[in-house]
Amino acid sequence: MSKYLPTPYIKCGASDGKCPCGQIWSKPADTPIGEIIIGKWGDKHPAIRIKEPRGIGVVVEPYMEMIEYGEIPEEVAHATIDFILLACNMHDELVAGVRKLRSQLNEWYSHELWDDDDIEALKLADQLLAKVKEQDDD
Ligand SMILES: [Zn+2]
Secondary structure: OOOOOOOOEEEOOHHHHOOOOOEEEEOOOOEEEEEOOOEEEEEEEEEEEEEEEEOOEEEEEEEEEEEEEEEEOHHHHHHHHHHHHHHHHHHHHHHHHHHHHHHHHHHHOOHHHOOHHHHHHHHHHHHHHHHHHHHHHO
8 A cells, every 4th residue: 555655645836836737746755746738738759940040051959849639728637636636635535435334234234135236335345445455466
């Protein structure tokens, strides 16, 4: 459970949290963990362009060119950041809640009284807990 950087994760704190960079940070580790794309995205590659003619020569400058594939609107990007923060920061509590509900269901009913919804809920809980265990074992 401790292979990833510790939560809570937060938005970049620059400019009182209003920085538009899209970075997500681990607050306890005080380090960036990722960056959500805001705006245009695609493959970037170095290129050279002629800046200005100078005498019989020219001035060229390197720059990064992008082959654009799409664009993520700013509000969608920030909503995605919020979703990632919520999911990551609530992870441990959600897993603990599922474990508790699963054990409560076992205590409340004898297996003979389970209906299809109970069985489905247990299956979903077991699938989620198996995925968490798989991730923890990696
Ligand atoms: Zn920033």
